[in-house]
Amino acid sequence: MSFSFPTLVRANIFQRRTRAGIAILAVAIEVTAVMVLVGLTSGTINEVSGRIQALGADIMFRPAGSSPLLGLSDTTMPEAAVDRLLEVEGVDSASPVMIWPTSEVSGAPTNIFGIDPEPFERVGGELEVLDGRRLQDGYEIIVDRRLASTEGLTVGQELEILGQSWTIVGIYRAGIGSRMMVPLPTLQEILGLPNKTHVVFLKVDPGVQPRQVSSRINSELSGYETTLMEQYAEVLRENIVGLDQFNGAISSIAVVLSFLVILLAMYTSIIERTREIGILKALGASKTYIMHTIMSESVLLCSIGAAAGVGLAYLTRWALVSRYPTLSVEFTMEWMIYAILLGLAGGTLGAFYPALRAARQDAVRALRHE
Amino acid sequence: MEQVPSILRTVGLEKSYDLGRTKVRAVCGIDLSVQKGEFVSIMGPSGCGKSTLLYLIGGMTNPTRGSVFVADTDITHLSDSERTALRRERIGFVFQRFNLFPTLSAEGNVCLAQEIQGARGRKAGVERARELLKWVGLGEKAGRRPYELSIGEQQRVAIARALVGMPEILLADEPTGNLDTENSWQIMKVFESLNEKHGQTILMITHNPEIAARADRTIHMRDGRIVNVEEDD
Numbered sequence: 001m002s003f004s005f006p007t008l009v010r011a012n013i014f015q016r017r018t019r020a021g022i023a024i025l026a027v028a029i030e031v032t033a034v035m036v037l038v039g040l041t042s043g044t045i046n047e048v049s050g051r052i053q054a055l056g057a058d059i060m061f062r063p064a065g066s067s068p069l070l071g072l073s074d075t076t077m078p079e080a081a082v083d084r085l086l087e088v089e090g091v092d093s094a095s096p097v098m099i100w101p102t103s104e105v106s107g108a109p110t111n112i113f114g115i116d117p118e119p120f121e122r123v124g125g126e127l128e129v130l131d132g133r134r135l136q137d138g139y140e141i142i143v144d145r146r147l148a149s150t151e152g153l154t155v156g157q158e159l160e161i162l163g164q165s166w167t168i169v170g171i172y173r174a175g176i177g178s179r180m181m182v183p184l185p186t187l188q189e190i191l192g193l194p195n196k197t198h199v200v201f202l203k204v205d206p207g208v209q210p211r212q213v214s215s216r217i218n219s220e221l222s223g224y225e226t227t228l229m230e231q232y233a234e235v236l237r238e239n240i241v242g243l244d245q246f247n248g249a250i251s252s253i254a255v256v257l258s259f260l261v262i263l264l265a266m267y268t269s270i271i272e273r274t275r276e277i278g279i280l281k282a283l284g285a286s287k288t289y290i291m292h293t294i295m296s297e298s299v300l301l302c303s304i305g306a307a308a309g310v311g312l313a314y315l316t317r318w319a320l321v322s323r324y325p326t327l328s329v330e331f332t333m334e335w336m337i338y339a340i341l342l343g344l345a346g347g348t349l350g351a352f353y354p355a356l357r358a359a360r361q362d363a364v365r366a367l368r369h370e
Numbered sequence: 371m372e373q374v375p376s377i378l379r380t381v382g383l384e385k386s387y388d389l390g391r392t393k394v395r396a397v398c399g400i401d402l403s404v405q406k407g408e409f410v411s412i413m414g415p416s417g418c419g420k421s422t423l424l425y426l427i428g429g430m431t432n433p434t435r436g437s438v439f440v441a442d443t444d445i446t447h448l449s450d451s452e453r454t455a456l457r458r459e460r461i462g463f464v465f466q467r468f469n470l471f472p473t474l475s476a477e478g479n480v481c482l483a484q485e486i487q488g489a490r491g492r493k494a495g496v497e498r499a500r501e502l503l504k505w506v507g508l509g510e511k512a513g514r515r516p517y518e519l520s521i522g523e524q525q526r527v528a529i530a531r532a533l534v535g536m537p538e539i540l541l542a543d544e545p546t547g548n549l550d551t552e553n554s555w556q557i558m559k560v561f562e563s564l565n566e567k568h569g570q571t572i573l574m575i576t577h578n579p580e581i582a583a584r585a586d587r588t589i590h591m592r593d594g595r596i597v598n599v600e601e602d603d
Contacts, residue, residue, distance in 0.1 A: 008471065284487070
């Protein structure tokens with residue numbers, strides 16, 4: 001049988017609008033949930049890793065056992081490690097960075113980098129100041145343009161962070177390191193961690209392979225770990241515990257949701273249409289035709305739901321980013337197709353039992369059904 | 371006189387239902403033969419097994435005992451799918467309650483039957499549906515939904531739908547049972563025209579003796595049995 005929607009399918013959907021609407025909405029929510037949640041995790045990872053990689057450093061050096069997810073680890077190391085690193089063959093420059101997460105500015109968690117501007121720029125983190133000036137010392141803070149524009153921050157404005165009042169002295173081009181940066185010694189003092197640092201970013205000598213320098217560091221300095229910056233995005237993904245499980249759980253919930261809603265919708269529809277099924281049987285409709293009709297109705301509902309879900313996902317992303325501009329939600333074609341397929345799969349599976357039940361109904365009993 | 375072959379024959383046909391602990395014998399040993407082109411009416415009180423007999427003949431349900439022959443095929447030996455195919459290809463049903471799909475227009479209802487028959491080509495299907503509707507006098511109302519038609523018109527749509535596959539046997543279960551006198555006679559005219567002009571074999575259940583008298587033969591049933599057969603003079 002060629003796949004075409006039987007005559008009754010369209011008529012049924014229009015006739016039972018509420019039921020059809022609920023089924024469509026359920027599939028749409030499922031597709032939206034998968035796209036937005038996966039898009040949010042992957043967008044955040046890509047955005048963070050992109051900013052860190054944009055520092056221009058070749059290697060990230062950190063205490064062993066600390067998380068490569070910046071801002072999630074309390075483990076520090078002596079700032080003096082910088083001097084030892086500079087002695088390693090192939091290391092050109094090193095920049096210690098303290099990292100502290102805060103939600104005090106935008107509402108969404110954002111890392112503050114405590115930096116020493118000179119070495120920071122030497123490793124490649126060239127901060128292009130668009131307004132104001134560079135960091136110097138004391139309670140000065142610079143913010144990136146994205147945060148400044150979304151929060152309406154201007155040079156000279158005071159910001160209350162970590163119980164202190166900071167003066168915005170500059171606004172720099174977004175996309176490098178963090179959205180806010182303060183002088184390293186000031187952050188160390190506030191956190192009560194003088195002469196400590198969370199990570200050190202390293203630049204290797206021109207023409208030297210970062211991998212070789214990384215191996216050298218690992219052999220010369222024990223108790224530390226190195227991460228090649230070119231692999232940072234991958235390392236981030238590997239270190240976000242349960243990311244795959246999270247995506248798997250979202251997908252499973254999505255399939256179960258659309259399965260149950262379509263199952264319920266189609267099952268009640270079959271009960272409601274018992275007599276119609278009897279008429280179809282009297283007219284000589286085969287089991288295949290009846291199943292085809294029910295399944296087609298479900299496929300059509302799920303397809304409309306999936307299309308609506310994609311639209312709803314874009315709308316949700318727009319709403320989220322409008323409300324929290326620093327959030328990053330990235331949709332990939334791969335996950336979009338996956339989300340649509342999940343919706344269709346759940347719906348098709350959900351319609352299978354009702355369709356089978358309809359096809360197996362006793363013709364006479366169905367015809368006599370009131 | 372030339373012997374006309376039987377298009378339909380039942381032999382010792384029985385159908386029992388289990389109703390809780392009680393066994394209900396709806397049809398008890400019916401032997402019946404209907405010739406090709408014959409118009410037969412079936413009368414009897416409610417619950418005497420008329421509809422069950424029709425459903426057995428139409429292959430909608432299997433008998434407890436006995437056989438149903440459509441032409442030379444014993445349909446009781448066919449599988450469910452084969453009986454469905456036989457119904458689709460050789461038998462047409464008309465019901466007392468019309469049983470039209472309310473979501474479809476008159477034309478849509480007829481096209482649906484064509485779709486079930488496996489007809490391909492939407493344009494040809496629509497043309498055929500219009501042709502049939504025109505034949506039953508509803509050419510101008512093809513686009514109307516059942517609720518926009520009178521009950522007589524609805525039954526005519528149901529007849530047009532039953533005729534889609536040009537069935538050898540038309541089974542009508544009280545087709546005038548829900549109609550007033552005028553509409554009943556209009557439906558009868560359609561049946562008579564079908565029978566006389568096209569040689570359509572019709573087996574029709576009715577409670578109305580005047581309508582039954584229009585058939586070639588009237589079978590009277592009681593308690594699942596044939597108790598009398600009246601031939602048309």
